[in-house]
Amino acid sequence: MINQSKNNYINKLPLLLILALCLGLKSNAHQPIKVFILAGQSNMQGHGEMEKGVKGNLRWLINNDKEDIYQHLVDEHGEWSERDDVFIFTWDKFDTIKTGKLSAGYGGFDTTIGPELGFGHVTGNHYENKVLLIKTSWGGKSLAVDFRPPSAVGESGYSRIPSQPKDTGYYYVQMLSTVHKVLDNLQQYVPDYQGEGYELAGFGWHQGWNDRVTKTANKYYEENLVHFIKDIRKDLGTPTLPFVIATTGMKGWADKDPRAISLMNAQMAMTNYPEFKDNVSVVDTRDFYIETEDSPSKQFYHWNRNAKSYLLIGEALGQAMIDLKKKQAATNIHQEIRNVPSYDSKYLTPTPPMGWNSWNAFEKEIDENKIKEIADIMVSSGMRDAGYKYLVLDDAWMASERNEKGQLVADSIKFPGGMKAIGDYIHSKGLKYGIYECRGDLTCQNLPGSFEHEQTDMDSFAEWGVDYIKLDACFARKNGRLSTEDLDVYHKAILKTGRPMVLSISDFGSGAWAWGGKNYGQLWRTSMDIYPRIQSVYRCAETSGGNGAIHPAFKGLWQFAGPDSWNDPDMLQVGNLKSTIEDKAHFSLWSILAAPIMAGNDLRSMSDEVKNILLASEVIAVNQDSRAHQGFKVYDKDSLEIYNKPLSDGTTAVLMLNKGEKRSDITVLWDQIGVSGPQNVRDLWLGKDLGKFNGSFTAKNLGKHEHLLLKIGTIGSTPVAGPTPVAEEKYTVTQEGTTYLSDIYYMLKKGNAPVEDKNFHGKPLKVGGKKYEKGLGVKSNSEVMYRLNGKAQRFQAVVSLDKNSPKGASGRFQIMVEEKFGGRVIFDSGNIKKGKVNIDIDVSGLDFILLDFSGKKVFGNWGDAKVISE
Template sequence: MNTQINSCFKNSFFFLITLFFALKASAQEPIKVFILAGQSNMQGHGEMEKGEKGNLNWVVNNDKTGKYKNLRDANGEWAKRDDVYIHATDKFDSIKSGKLSAGYGAYATTIGPELEFGRVVGDQYGNKVLLIKTTWGGKSINVDFRPPSSVSDSGYVSLPSKPKDTGYYYVKMLSNIYEVLDNLHDYVPDYNGEGYEISGFAWHQGWNDRVNKEANKAYEENLVHLIKDVRSDLGTPTLPFVIATTGMKGWEDKDPRALSIMNAQLAMANYPEFKDNVSVVDTRDFYKERADSPANQFYHWNRNAESYLLIGESLGKAMVDLKAKQTASNVIQPIRNVARYDSDFLTPTPPVGWNSWNAFEKDIDENKIKQIADIMVSSGMRDAGYKFLVLDDAWMAAERNENGQLVADSIKFPNGMKAVGDYIHSKGLKYGIYECRGDLTCQNLPGSFEHEEIDMQSFADWGVDYIKLDACFAKKNGRLSSEDFDVYHKAILKTGRPMVLSISDFGSGAWAWGGKNYGELWRTSGDIFPRIQSVYRCAETSGGNGAIHPAFNGLWQFAGPDSWNDPDMLQVGNLKSITEDKVHFSLWSILAAPIMAGNDLREMSDEVKNIITAKEVLAINQDPRTHQGYRVYEKDSIEIYNKPLSDGTTAVLMLNKGEKIADITVLWEQIGLAGKQPVRDLWLEKDLGEFNESFTAKKLGKHEHLLIKVGTIGSPLVAGPTPITEDKYTVSKSGTTYLSDIYYMAKKGNAPVEDKTFHGEKIKIGRKKFSKGLGVKSNAEMMYRLNGRADRFQATVQMDRSSPKDSIGRFQVMVEEKFGGRVLFDSGKMKRGDKPVEIDIDVKDLEFILLDFSGKKVFGNWGDPKVISNK
């Protein structure tokens, strides 16, 4: 299938795939996910074979009631459930996953509470259930599992980076949970996108937190904070929480420390705020004497398998009871989706997150990033879809270490970059980081040139999910952008970790030279600034004529999954007014642009928060049809954009950039509709009624706009425009092709005038008149696609006589772009009146050439610019 057909049907194909899975999933219940966490007793030391009595084999063989007959299959092997799956880490931190069976304890030969807990919840819900068991033995809630809010109002004083740091295993626990949830399709066979529900959390500790009566209050407070923080970090404010007490010596245990911790655990159910959502199981009834157990231990329940079975059963029943109470009270847990379960796309819709540069520039540090991560959760941004937290330039030290590796600035990030990533992950966010493909970053810190593999491996080791790769000083690399990014793409693949690559190349035509082969998004513009005119200029590169020939009407036909046109980060919250903030967000939403917030969240007003989390507006950006919006009208500072959606409706943005108040009317024929159509205001989340053949937004002032949704949900898909065919912008025939007869694919600076001077006159160079040519004003760069079909490039160039006296201009022809520095032709400095210069150069096998005219307020002409092809 050729590129032309691909570009025509890419979006439609992806939509059909999405629709297929959505329909398939609609008949299935969401996956029930239960989390089992704690210390060694949740890890599980119930022996399966070891010992004479009390092991699992003995329990099953001596079971007179048939209660445990389900643990073995018809062949006498340990049974595996087809509807309950488990992901667990053992004593050695090794991952084990599969169908629930015996052997998921601390060792491959032991069990924990998961076996019977899984049976109870599996039997109850009759659907796929996933248990995530995340446990570490020998830890305490006072240090290792210490939740952030119990340390201080602002959380951890410093990020935990190693064992024995306060909160290290709390962070690791949450990070593990999210890692599984993000890859649910890897752990639940035949997962078909039905979504999942975090259904409950079970907690069981060992004896490491045995405290005295005086310390009981501290333990109780820590446990209260644990419940609250887990719920907050998982986005489940009413998550059912069941706790098994530390009853390893039974009712005969009179140790005041043991009684103190159990009383503190039992107290959880008495908190009014935990009514009907927290339950505590007193485990002292499950104690078995040492003589009836596999090991002569006073801890780990004497390694008795039946104790663990009884604890798991009781936790499961307590969980089922809590969920029944919540159902009766109409309390439900949110249903969530795995972003890319059904595809190979890292970014099936535009990535959404926050980047540090616009708010802090190089003034970033560990505490600020921690605060931002916390606020992304508490503000509702994460749950609205903001997944990426990206650290921009200036996080690294000025020198690499002795192994040539990047290291964190020890003052800004004293606990290292992995600790930063672990904390970000524990909040259910994705970890993004910055580097530059030059030898230095834009802030003159170590760049990645000639360190590509080692840096990408470092990022993978730190758990990075998203890489913003800048281009400062990259002109010195001697490589084209396509060559540079191929190096990084291969280095990322070599790590084995999926990491999004954001191409930041100052808008040098990645959509044209195939950035999608290397990264998932690419800059279409220069840097954005906190001014509305800068916002408009950046938007114009993606949605208008700012970076491509006007015939394309924007870059929409080059957009789609893992192929996002990026007009730079958001300045919402940094602009002069809420009106400007809203139009900025609407533009990025309708253009299917990556949404990277750039305001200081610590000072964010409710108005700004409501803008960046506006549900129905953000849904336009994230629509699974992945069609980038395009302009259907432009005149006198009035613009109208259209974005066909996956539900049979279309989104329309009507914008007044002018000074005067104006009415703006969109005609249904402009957006592919007819007759009476319902209209909904997406900012107000309000239906406006039905309108026949058109809709008018009245009295829109400067920078005011209306964002509406038009059409009936469930209708046939609204058609978008027809993509430009390749023959219109590609050398596609043998013989002579004049560049003024095909469209340039990328431009910077002033657009050329085709077959005329820049002032619209006939081109005359020397004494010769040219009917074909390009009239240019400095600075003007145009990229043309030769597609490897041309052999020679020929032209005649001269400064135009309209240029100021003694002014200087320069004509150059380069391979593809300026970054590679590969100059095929250079006129040198030319003045008005200098003789014409003839060009005849070899362009064999080149995919692209760049025509560049530079100077200061000067004009020039390319006479008969053409390529000759013998193919």
């Protein structure tokens, strides 16, 4: 086969091509793809014969084409030609997916055509853009049942999520979930896609036989079709999407059946609705009927299988679509140009993931209806279009036992349709499907965990269409595997499925940023669980943006953040806190910290104030900035804090927050944030420019939890520099000989931070009456992780309780490999009350060790703590 270009005769007239090039013919290489959806039942699927039959098949039509109308459908060798600018994806009732360049053979069978052929040629000839047709079609379906749109069922949509082909709305859901899947992976279906984006340009519909023959369906067809158009537009986020309908006129003008006339009148009535003026068109197809003696078959309900009838329908739909587009353009109505988030990116999460998680709102009381309602509201509220893509089901979705194959199954009472149906519904709304599991043998709610079922569960998730996995760590300490070993199993299992799935590591903040969590997942918890209290919010924020989880010299975890490497201080409690002031402070903190934004409120009862916070576009833009820089703290004194986040447009975002009880002014100096001279200042919550300021800006009279989130600088300027990352030698064993742990920064801190080269009270460090110049003074409970980087052979220290410990108190010194998961203890002092213990242990090849001191309000000393490298 040869490729056919825009001009049907280019292959015959090469001189025209040369002339066109000389005249500067426009290339379609970098224009947005025009995407058209074609949907319906078997007449859209297409049964126009290509070769079969004596008369009326496609070959016969071409051979008897005296006016050269259809010669472009074959090449010079008589083979079916392909277009190099129109592409197609089809899925039909035979569960067959076909993709490629537009040609004959994309009907119900490889030997038939449908309206797509004529439609694709008309639109392809009209537009300089490349064109993609997405066709979903299933025979024997009805708008009253199979394709029934949600709003036609009732205000709250489907009474249950459709999970079986006979369920109301099943094919409506399948149709839209397929469309979104193709759009999310556009580069797979449009060759040489270069990130030029796409326009969801129009929707073509050809359906009606079952509604014609069924009395009840026929009666409500017009009402259902109105709902259908409205719901399609809502679910695709295209309120003015051009919609073209081909009537079910397959018996021609001789058809006098009352229900046939009723159905066609209902279809043609769509243009009478004021809201559909100039955005809906109807093609009366009765003129396209061809008598049975001139057709391959007497099967009139498939247009006698006549190829010309299908070509004429497609061409008429295509021309009607072009006419609608022209009308809209004349009144300045255009469909937005969208981008494919995953295109040309090696990252699953180039910016922090945004979505909604069920736990904070519902905990374990989740069910199918709640999730359906949340999905609907994520669309209707504008959250989806603001960037909230992931809808994540947390713990307690699964049954208490696996099935006989060892697979996870849904709780049949909560989710009667099963987990694939949930995913299909979520996808039909243009959202991504997230699910929860745990790497222990049980989940946190004592349901089946994934331990020793890792590949089975990842395979199930892939089969269900999961896009995002939240992997918890309850009971994982008894797995006998380190986190790096555990997560390597999941990483490989996910890769083996062939489905890209985001892995969210929830490990209670056990230092994934330090031990290389980005080798396994895309985001990791930096904190323990967040609660609906502002102090909990602040504590979680400190683990990512302050010294809550790492040495203060790092100024937070910013240098460990970036695409597919997001520090996660846990889900949002916006909407669950005491006041709007607290909600806004929470949202601003997560935005400037480039934290994943996973809403956790009950969207069904969300107030306008909360919705406005979650949809604050200029605040979200700070979080989603393409520079992917995590904000860092530049000032912290007397409960007054300033954070800075350099942005991709040459400006920088600045958060000025008062955590204290008294009203205060906060001043940010330009040299704190990397700018100088007069600078524009914009309030991002107000969406208002505050003017130009030179050298500094002062936020005046801020009350408790009040703050300003500002954008400072001039768009287009040289990017504002961030701080210099902490050099590796400052926190890693790099030298031969002796390295004292007090001379390098710890990578993880939980509980009380150690005091370097002093006891915990800042006094000389003594063990067994001997003073040590080097060492660590600690208070229970204290966990600190140090990076040895495989460079050390021995760890040595002498430990004892400090004299400031309560009389009779006991404490315990332990050293573990990496962290507490896996339980690999390489030294254990046991509970000691007095005396000292000498430590000299082998640490060869270890990347990390964790020093743990436990007890009840007791103090201890790691005297002369060091590693020896040969």
